[in-house]
Amino acid sequence: MRVGIDGTSWSNRRGYGRFARNALARLVELDRGTTYVVCVDEREAEGLPAGAEKLRVPLRQSPAQAAAAGSHRPVADLLRLTRAVGRARLDAFLFPSVYTFFPVLRVPTVVGIHDTTPLDFPELTLPTRRARLFWRLKQQTALHRAARVFTVSEAARRQIAVRLGLDEARVAVVPEAPDPAFQPRPPEETSRELAALGLADGPYLLYAAGISPHKDVETLLDGYAGLEAPPPLVLVGDLEGPYLSSVASVRARMEHLPPEHRAVLTGFVSDETLARLYSGATIVVCPSLAEGFGLPPVEAAACGAPTLVSDLPAHRETLGDAALTFPPGDATALRAQLERLLADEGLRRELAARGRAAVARFSWDASAERLRELVHEVARA
Numbered sequence: 001m002r003v004g005i006d007g008t009s010w011s012n013r014r015g016y017g018r019f020a021r022n023a024l025a026r027l028v029e030l031d032r033g034t035t036y037v038v039c040v041d042e043r044e045a046e047g048l049p050a051g052a053e054k055l056r057v058p059l060r061q062s063p064a065q066a067a068a069a070g071s072h073r074p075v076a077d078l079l080r081l082t083r084a085v086g087r088a089r090l091d092a093f094l095f096p097s098v099y100t101f102f103p104v105l106r107v108p109t110v111v112g113i114h115d116t117t118p119l120d121f122p123e124l125t126l127p128t129r130r131a132r133l134f135w136r137l138k139q140q141t142a143l144h145r146a147a148r149v150f151t152v153s154e155a156a157r158r159q160i161a162v163r164l165g166l167d168e169a170r171v172a173v174v175p176e177a178p179d180p181a182f183q184p185r186p187p188e189e190t191s192r193e194l195a196a197l198g199l200a201d202g203p204y205l206l207y208a209a210g211i212s213p214h215k216d217v218e219t220l221l222d223g224y225a226g227l228e229a230p231p232p233l234v235l236v237g238d239l240e241g242p243y244l245s246s247v248a249s250v251r252a253r254m255e256h257l258p259p260e261h262r263a264v265l266t267g268f269v270s271d272e273t274l275a276r277l278y279s280g281a282t283i284v285v286c287p288s289l290a291e292g293f294g295l296p297p298v299e300a301a302a303c304g305a306p307t308l309v310s311d312l313p314a315h316r317e318t319l320g321d322a323a324l325t326f327p328p329g330d331a332t333a334l335r336a337q338l339e340r341l342l343a344d345e346g347l348r349r350e351l352a353a354r355g356r357a358a359v360a361r362f363s364w365d366a367s368a369e370r371l372r373e374l375v376h377e378v379a380r381a
Contacts, residue, residue: 003375004055004085004093004107007038007048008100013238013268014210015295016097016114019152019176021047024096026368028052034376037088039081057084078102092147092379094371101142108147108378110371112174113139115156115292115314116163117214124213124289127244139164147378150174150371152293155313174370176293177362178302181271182278185303190280193273197264203231205338206281206305208274209288209296211237211265213246216310216329220287221253221263223334229260230342231282238268278303283341283348286310289328294318298362301355306348308337318362322354 009020028036028049038048042056059077073081081102085093093104095111118125118135126132143149143164150172151157161168191201205224209215217235224233239247247265254263269277278284284300284307291314297307298318309315311325324341326333341348 001033001091001376001379002035002037002089003379004088004090004104005036005038005052006093006095006100006102007040008044008081009097010038010040010048011044014243015176015293016099016112018179018295019112019114020096022177022179022364023174023367023371024094025049026364027371030365030368031372034372037090039085039088055084055088057081073102092375094375095142098139098142101138103141103145108381109142109145110148110150110374110378111142111146112150112152113142113156113160113164113171114152115290116159117290117292119163120159120290121214125244147381148172148374150374152176153314153317155317156292158313172370172374174367174374175362176295176298177364177367178295178299178359179271179364182275182299182302185276185279187280189276193276194280197234197266199232199234199264203282203342204280205231205233206236206277206284206300207233207286208236208277208284208300209286210243211235211239211245211247211250212243213249214289215246216287216289217246217250218253219329219331219334220285221250221257222331223287223338224263225253225257225261226331226335227261227338227342230338233261233263234277234281235263235265236267236269236274236277237265239265240267274299275303278305281305283308283338285334285338286315287326287328287334288312291315297323298359301352301359304352304356306341306351307355308334308341319355319358322351322358324351 009017028051036052037055038052039055041059057080060074085104090107093107093109095101097112122132157171278300284305286297286309291312294314297309300307307323309323310328324337326337
């Protein structure tokens with residue numbers, strides 16, 4: 001059996017790119033009886049699974065640009081991708097995310113829809129009416145052609161069923177998981193990373209995710225501004241990613257912090273660096289307005305960090321009582337929870353222990369096995 005994979009999201013540094021790299025690498029490794037053919041832009045074919053065939057397609061626009069907020073693929077590139085897949089003699093085709101969907105003819109497809117954020121918060125994710133129209137058309141086309149759909153959590157499945165009018169039974173769940181890099185690191189490694197940021201050893205708060213409007217870093221900064229003599233706040237996130245950015249708004253908030261407050265915006269960091277920062281953090285805060293799975297607090301918990309998260313269905317599903325919560329967008333409640341955690345070392349230790357136990361159930365091998373079942377199901381059908 002030959003199964004195609006859309007690999008054009010492989011180099012993306014955010015959530016769905018991480019899903020593609022981890023889940024698909026394990027899928028190819030675990031299902032050696034199947035030939036996997038990864039379709040990629042000829043300029044971005046590095047780091048693909050060694051056991052897979054590479055289907056290199058010359059594209060005018062890089063996949064990262066095509067998936068950017070407000071952008072879409074040129075028609076010529078769509079035709080190149082469709083024709084290349086059509087000639088590959090495939091039994092099924094897997095899209096890790098609808099973000100990089102393109103039409104596939106005469107081959108059953110499995111399509112991943114990670115969340116409903118572009119529908120729930122269109123103005124925070126897609127900058128123009130034209131961009132929102134293209135998004136809706138792409139998603140509707142992908143759903144119409146899909147033999148099976150999957151998402152990354154039970155919470156996302158319920159939201160997708162309601163917002164897109166799908167039967168929940170048609171939507172499979174393929175959870176995400178922490179990368180193996182995310183495990184507790186010794187204090188000396190954290191010290192080196194802090195020194196590189198110009199910070200001394202000691203307590204610090206950490207945020208690590210996209211610097212995008214729906215991640216609501218502004219509410220975190222507003223809550224932080226209300227603390228008395230707080231530890232430094234480290235903000236980790238790509239400053240030049242393809243998504244709609246809130247970097248300017250975040251910088252403006254940082255400039256108006258009280259004099260005794262210090263916030264550091266690091267930009268993108270490697271997983272190794274991030275694991276060290278998670279391991280030493282006093283509190284990791286995730287204030288997002290919407291999530292399909294919410295991978296950053298799960299990665300933080302895997303490193304032994306106590307977490308404070310917005311009260312979202314996805315966060316409740318992954319962490320349960322292993323994290324403190326606050327209502328999304330409520331800076332006053334966020335500040336109160338920060339004060340509570342900063343004053344109670346015992347509670348922080350308890351949350352850290354609970355968090356590690358809660359996320360231990362997630363693995364990319366389990367995710368890959370579920371994907372294997374889906375692609376074999378549609379190929380047989």
